Amino acid sequence: MVAAAETVAAQAEPEVLLAGHGITKRFGPVVANDDVSVELRPGRILALLGENGAGKSTLVNVLFGLHRPDAGQVVIADEHVELSSPHDAIARGVGMVHQHFQLVPPMSVVRNIVLGAEPRKLGMIDVAQARRRVMDLADRFGLHVDPDAAVEDLPVGAQQRVEILKALYRDARVLIADEPTAVLTPQETDHLLDVLRGLTDQGVGIVFITHKLREVMAAADDIVVLREGRVVGTTTPAQTSEAALAELMVGRAVDLHGDRFESGATGVGSAVSTAAAYSDEKPAAEAGELPVVLDIAGLCADDDRGQRAVDELSLAVRAGEIVGVAGVEGNGQRELVEAITGLRHATAGTVSISDRDASGARPRQVTVIGVGHIPEDRAKHGLIGSYSVADNSVLNRYFKRPFAAGGMLRRDRIDSHARDVVATFDVRTPDVESPADSLSGGNKQKLIVGREFSDEIDLLIAAQPTRGIDIGAIEFIWRRIRERRDEGTAVLLVSAELDEVLALSDRVAVMYEGRIVATVDPRTATREEIGLLMAGAAPAEVGS
Amino acid sequence: MSVPAGPQAPAETDAAGRAGSTDDSRRTLTRTVLRAAAVPLASVALGLVLGAVLIAVQGHSVLSAYSALVLGGAGDADALLRTLQKATPLVFGGxxxxxxxxxxLFNIGGQGQLLVGAAFAAGVGFGLEGVPLVVHLPLALLVGAAAGAVWGAIAGVLKATSGAHEVIVTIMLNFVAGNLTDWLAANPWQDRSGSNIIARTPLVEPSAEIPTWGWLPAGFVLAVLAAVACWFVLERTTYGFEVRSVGANRHAAHYAGISVGWIMASTMAVAGLLAGLGGAIESLGVDGRFEAGVNVGLGFEGITIALLARTNPIAVIPAGLLVGLMEAGAAKMQFESGVAPEIIDVIQALILLFVAAPLIVRWLLRLRDTDDRRLTLGAGWGR
Incomplete structure (x- = not known):
């Protein structure tokens, strides 16, 4: 029945591929979607823009049948439908590319794509036919990927193409992509946007969830901005600007551009930052007077599979400067951070922090030396989800005075500390007893930043400090990191977001295959130059 | 596994009686406790109802069977003593x-830890003569506890150093402990008096016996103290913070500077110590000796108790009392109403089944899920 309806709809080109009319969805007291209406027409890219918590994911989950709306209707191919599960949506030609890929890592590309809908012959999977169909699809849509490679061996961009092929294999006329560019390099992002554009040329409609304004302006046909569960704007790139969109998303004007050029006027701390900012040009004169806080020499570390991931890397960070490490994810940044902070065993080389040897130090020793660490993966390392905000606010300092004395926790001190962090770092939570899991991503991150900043630290290691959080929180965290720099803290920033590295850093170190291949000045280097370095071009070839 | 850990956490935090607790917070506390206890209580009720059906189907009177059960477990001082004695090793095992x-960590090794505790405590109990009670009894308890701790620590150390799964290791260690203690009781430590051919040790010296005050066995007092101590350590000390951190998120614990290996090893040692102490009290306070085969299965009941208590140390006490009462009253129930005592095992198994599958209980009784959980779930999407 479903199949029949779908065929008819597919033959007569529908006017509306996918729409939600007056969608309202509540989770307990939280209204995630409040009377939201969107419409996607064939051959168009609809960008859903909004901060985390604005209700974008809830909306697409309703459209994809993962959630049932409390009110409102879903339309697929001009028909009102009741979706009881994603299977219903898939059967009607709606495909979803999740932010976290739903792939089986050790299985081949072909098997991943056909999984659950395998062509069969005599009760067995018809591998030859499956492979042929996948190859046809890849050719037709220009999604090139080795069909026999194991998914775990593919780079992230290629894994994403597998996800897209998986949807297309199921005859998707609509593709919902949830934050598809979050894990990609600038070049991979450009390529993805081209691929999406190619899909729309063949009549596929795309719902594209993001909070990156540049991509929206570059790729979208229609833009719907959500804030606090409501549609606050419907527009097109031609009618708007990045600034206007940012204001719509956040509900007020935001400043995302660096203070690098204004910092000269901001007082005492600025002398430090200005000196550091020019360290590349005048290393001996001004910057030379500020001590090196983090000194890494010849560091080597292996990844989880035992392959060398950090390869004789050397890097120094001085007090009062932000050194940004730019690089495509998977080039050893994670292992570098883990080796410095004691989470990973370094196989060779030395790390010294504030003139103390920290090679092979354990995480506790690194903390005690005076290092704050904003870990890359906040769910895995940064927080204990079932713990209260209060317990998380002392997660790596619970043993220190005044939080503990004689082996006993001092709840009153911990609670009052947590209330300080919550107030100072604008963590939105009903109280400090609430579990950390009940906070939104941005507030979790602010809690971590608040925790790491509330102790005396000489060195801050910030890994992906703003991943997956909303613009308001990004702006807040960036400001805090800059303040800390201006107070003389050395900051090592590792980020897959080139924009972030460029906005914050005084120096940019580009990491490729476990090494720092170049150190550039963010004020003079272009995105393209850095992008090429990130992709492995030799420094001499770049900019010539 | 994560289900039992969730809702009780706030209950434990609140139970501390924070300074200046008002009526309001006391009401919240009551609500939290009730909410956390809803599934276990409902499971007990469902188990008893199904048990009643089974009794009725056999043609017996449900009322007389259950009233005999309760009277047999709490009807007089003797009954109460029996219940508390039964409950003691259950609380320790839990x-x-x-x-x-x-x-x-999932400690399936309570049985082995309890056995070595029971055997070694008995060994000290009968082996030393002419030692005053204030030295002999604590020493015997200590040796039993230490034996259990070593037995638990083996699994913990192996887990920490080589990743060997504690479930497998503790199950294997149960066999080792069972055979080791059987051998001890049948060979070097066997009672040679008279014509004894049973694999058991001599009776422990009076100076190593745990006293009983009327209906109250001192061992049960120790069990209650142990439960309170566990709660205190877990909730109030930095060590407890480390233990809970490792359990809740091993990676974050590592990030926080906690030695995950040390926590695993030491936690298993503490677990073994508790079970070993339970075994020691069995030997010194109830049986008066160690006998091969007598304590079989007792350690496994700890799993039932812990699940029923949703791993809350304080809740382990009522859970142990409940099961202890059913076991103490089973004989009277059989005597007075003719119901086979095995029905008690069936009811226990049913209760455990319901506790382990809380969704079924919630659905059957239309219990509302905890509000905060729902909020968290909602927040997972799009927040």
């Missing part, structure tokens, strides 16, 4: 499972 569970 704590041994619950404490390890807080570090994310």
């Amino acid at each position: 704590l041994a499972v619950a404490f390890a569970f807080k570090a994310g």
Whole structure:
């Protein structure tokens, strides 16, 4: 029945591929979607823009049948439908590319794509036919990927193409992509946007969830901005600007551009930052007077599979400067951070922090030396989800005075500390007893930043400090990191977001295959130059 | 596994009686406790109802069977004593499972830890003569506890150093402990008096016997103290913070500078210590000796108790009392109403089944899920 309806709809080109009319969805007291209406027409890219918590994911989950709306209707191919599960949506030609890929890592590309809908012959999977169909699809849509490679061996961009092929294999006329560019390099992002554009040329409609304004302006046909569960704007790139969109998303004007050029006027701390900012040009004169806080020499570390991931890397960070490490994810940044902070065993080389040897130090020793660490993966390392905000606010300092004395926790001190962090770092939570899991991503991150900043630290290691959080929180965290720099803290920033590295850093170190291949000045280097370095071009070839 | 850990956490935090607790917070506390206890209580009720059906189907009177059960377990001082004696090793066994569970470890080795505790405590109990009670009894308890701790620590150390799964290791260690203690009781430590051919040790010296005050066995007092101590350590000390951190998120614990290996090893040692102490009290306070085969299965009941208590150390006490009462009253029930005592095992198994499958209970009784959980779930999407 479903199949029949779908065929008819597919033959007569529908006017509306996918729409939600007056969608309202509540989770307990939280209204995630409040009377939201969107419409996607064939051959168009609809960008859903909004901060985390604005209700974008809830909306697409309703459209994809993962959630049932409390009110409102879903339309697929001009028909009102009741979706009881994603299977219903898939059967009607709606495909979803999740932010976290739903792939089986050790299985081949072909098997991943056909999984659950395998062509069969005599009760067995018809591998030859499956492979042929996948190859046809890849050719037709220009999604090139080795069909026999194991998914775990593919780079992230290629894994994403597998996800897209998986949807297309199921005859998707609509593709919902949830934050598809979050894990990609600038070049991979450009390529993805081209691929999406190619899909729309063949009549596929795309719902594209993001909070990156540049991509929206570059790729979208229609833009719907959500804030606090409501549609606050419907527009097109031609009618708007990045600034206007940012204001719509956040509900007020935001400043995302660096203070690098204004910092000269901001007082005492600025002398430090200005000196550091020019360290590349005048290393001996001004910057030379500020001590090196983090000194890494010849560091080597292996990844989880035992392959060398950090390869004789050397890097120094001085007090009062932000050194940004730019690089495509998977080039050893994670292992570098883990080796410095004691989470990973370094196989060779030395790390010294504030003139103390920290090679092979354990995480506790690194903390005690005076290092704050904003870990890359906040769910895995940064927080204990079932713990209260209060317990998380002392997660790596619970043993220190005044939080503990004689082996006993001092709840009153911990609670009052947590209330300080919550107030100072604008963590939105009903109280400090609430579990950390009940906070939104941005507030979790602010809690971590608040925790790491509330102790005396000489060195801050910030890994992906703003991943997956909303613009308001990004702006807040960036400001805090800059303040800390201006107070003389050395900051090592590792980020897959080139924009972030460029906005914050005084120096940019580009990491490729476990090494720092170049150190550039963010004020003079272009995105393209850095992008090429990130992709492995030799420094001499770049900019010539 | 994560289900039992969730809702009780706030209950434990609140139970501390924070300074200046008002009526309002007391009401919240009551609500939290009730909410956390809803599934276990409902499971007990469902188990008893199904048990009643089984009794009725056999043609017996449900009322007389259950009233005999309760009278047999709490009807007079003797009955109460029996119940408390039965409950003591159950509480210790439950704590041994619950404490390890807080570090994310599933201790199936309560049986082996209890056996070595029972055997070695008995060894000290009959082996030393002419020692005053204030030295002899604590020493015997200590040796039993230490034996259990060593037995638990083996699994913990192996887990920490080589990743060997604690479930497998503790199951294997149960066999080792069973055969080791059987051998001890049948060979070097066997009672040679008279014509004894049973594999058992001599009776322990009076100076190593645990006293009983009327209906109250001192061993049960120790069990209650142990439960309170476990709660205190877990909730109030930095060590407890480390244990719970390792259980809740091992990676974050590592990030926080906690030695995950040390916590695993030491937690298993504490778990073993608790079970071993339970065994020691069995030998010194109830049986008066160690006998091969007598304590079989007792350690496994700790798993039932811990699950029923949702791994909350304080809740282990009522859970142990409930099961202890059913076991103490089973004989009277059989005597007065003719119901086979095995029905008690069936009811226990049913209760455990319901506790382990809380969704079924919630659905059957239309219980509302905890509000905060729902909020968290909602927040997972799009927030």
